[in-house]
Amino acid sequence: MPIHEKSLIDGVIEKDSAVVDGVDVSGRWNTFIKERLLTDYHEDFVQEVKSLQGGKTVTNCWQCGTCTSGCCLHTDYGLREFNPRYFIYLAQTGNVDELKKYENVIWRCISCNKCVERCPKGVKVEEVVHAIDEVMRKRGLAEDTPGSRWDRTYLDNIMVTGVLDELGLTLKYVRSEKPADFTRGFMARMAFKILKNGNVRTGPIRRRTKGWKKMKKVADSILEADGYGSTK
Amino acid sequence: MAQQNEKMAYYPGCSMDGLGKAYQKSTEVVFRDLDIPMDRIKDYNCCGATEVKNISYDLSVFLPTRNLALAQEMGAKTVIAPCNGCVYALARANKTISEDSGSRERLGKYLAEADLPQYSGEVEVKHVLEVIRNSVGIEAVRSKVSKPLKGLKVACYYGCLYTRPKVYTGAGLQSGKDNPEHPFFMDELLQAAGATTVDYPVKTICCGGGHTIADREVSIGFSAAILNEAARAGADMVATMCPLGQVNIEMNIPKITEQYGAGIIRPVVYFTQLMGLAFGHSRREMAIQENLSDANGVLKRMGY
Known part of the structure; x- marks a missing residue:
């Protein structure tokens, strides 16, 4: 399973009675993907990020993770929840529910620009992350930090x-x-x-x-x- | 002496008249010794650093553009800034204006509204460090040294926004710019001044200065990492080139002592202060006593 789908796995899931295509799959599952609907994804989220000057490059990202591997906060400080690649992925897919879990993490970016320096696709990661934060606050998904x-x-x-x-x-x-x-x-x-x-x-x-x-x-x-x- | 004919405007930035006065004083002395003219931009304004851009993109470009436009009006081809944050903000505005036609149009309108001259991105932005190394040269610096910093082990801390990101500052892409990942200009200058520079892994790590007060944990963690790695490499002191980094590390020293012990604490000084000492100026002249951390002890032991 690609790692960027980790948000869909929510620990161990117990299914008392579940039948898929006539096969009984009830029991304990540790990689059971939560049911999700297309309407859970806000496609206009990425458009709103893109409409901001700082977030223009959000769609250039191809998820290589160079930004996160060098990130001062993620790697040097050790704040593993701070993962700019993942924030961009969630913004691109419009997975707002998952993004909301990080409202107290995204603001901690200290603008050291190592991500912008290293990005092979020319994504201005630091500005994009701040743009995502801004859109979240604009939509009332995050409080002032x-x-x-x-x-x-x-x-x-x-x-x-x-x-x-x-x-x-x-x-x-x-x-x-x-x-x-x-x-x-x-x-x-x-x-x-x-x-x-x-x-x-x-x-x-x-x-x-x-x-x-x-x-x-x-x-x-x-x-x-x-x-x-x-x-x- | 290789003297540049082009006129250079000096953008001090807010810190140089405030908390970074020691940096300003020592930079003035070093510039005078090396015959680099220092033409200040009169009535400069804050460049917006990394804070304003999180609120308004246009304003974060407009604030530095005013300074660049004023520099161009002075007839300058280059703007020298002593602070990493200012270099970043000015270079970012420069790049935006010269490459993004939409932004240029909007900025032109704003400049006209504020009765400022038009600007289209011709001025080059340089850090004080780059100017000292490139326009004068290492040899010239070496010939000026009268009291070499013999035996002093210095950890050169460059900080984050000096060369990063290369899309704005042009580091690694243009000549005369430092290496974006492994900068070495300060090492060269301080070695020319007689000091031994140590190699340590966090030269370009962030110091947490952007959130000194807003995010104490992160700021203390980064400052402690810098001091710890410098101490591990055997440095006597840490040399900085950014007033924000300097003040941030110094302000965190009491807390770091409390959390990690006094063993890793090293005094922090500006690199221009060390250069001035090597040029034969006194500690008082270099305003060492104005730093929040106490470098006097180490320097006295070295005979300064």
Whole structure:
């Protein structure tokens, strides 16, 4: 059985009374494929991914698995559930139910682009994976994740003056997400060291990009067209 | 000295005026010593790094394009960026505009709306490391060294987006670019500065910097892997070339010490800081004390 069908096998299946073509097949089966209907597959899913600029190359994939074998998260970190090849396969076939199981895994991609570098078919895997994540959230299949909240906090931050304010970004994100090891003591120690060196650009000394107002107007219109809403 | 006639614009990126000030200071000194001009793009804006593209494709191309358009207005043929994330974002915008006519049309409209000059992808994007190695040359660097880093074992950490992906940066496809899978430019430069560079397997692994705060487990895991492999290879310190990677590893050091012990901790410095030391500048001038990790101990022992 091809490995990409693994989603159809759901552990050991017990059939009390099952007859296929007049043969009794009741009993315990460990490779019993779940019944599935054509309507379980959402063919328009891949079209929606493809319609996004980042997901344009999703249909180029021929499932060789080069992306996954080199993936920093999958191989080096050891997060085996993170499998970009499989995500693309599920998106291509429109197996949304299975994709939904990975809603808490897909966002953890850290954009190291090793997959894009190595893909023999020119699939921009990293962008495609993010496009799949985006479509899932658009369709209400996945909740907001720390990753998407981080991206949004980042965008809101740079939209204020045009340049990043690292300390402001960190404070805002930590305040709303409260990561366990960003304790007050740790933050204070870091802030003291950073402020002592003056390596900071927050508050009144924050530099503004000249002509950013005009730029922000255009950026806001782009975001609105992409359905993001306005930035604070 | 092989001096390029083409004008190069310097795009500092947000970090260089913030957390990466030590990198900025040391880069300025090294550029001055090697006679590389540093013409900053005035009023640059954030390139969007890898975050904005997850929200809006057009905006993630538009933000870096503004910087490229400003560089072109300055008359520059090349943009130098010191940060891997910036190199990636700028190169990605460049490639998109020069190869995708649809995107070029839309971007042209946006640029006109924001009263910016039109841009069609002629400027080349280079990392500071590539510029130092290619426009000056290894020999010139060697001739500048007055206090060689004798006996210092350095693990060169390149990070992810320096050469990757080759479809954007052109690494391995164009001349003057590093090898995308086995980069060696920093090793060459630091060897020219007298240091011994160690060979270790995670030179181009991700540091988890994209999710430093959003995904603590992954970020700590990668930072620990880098420090651990560097320690195993016998390195005295780790040299980086990206402010995000540097700050990410340094911020994780307390947690790594807690989880894996202090034995694998190595101080992290920017490669320009080490080059500046070899050129005869003091530790204070190279802003070693501004790094969050403490490299002063090792360097003092080496006689700097």
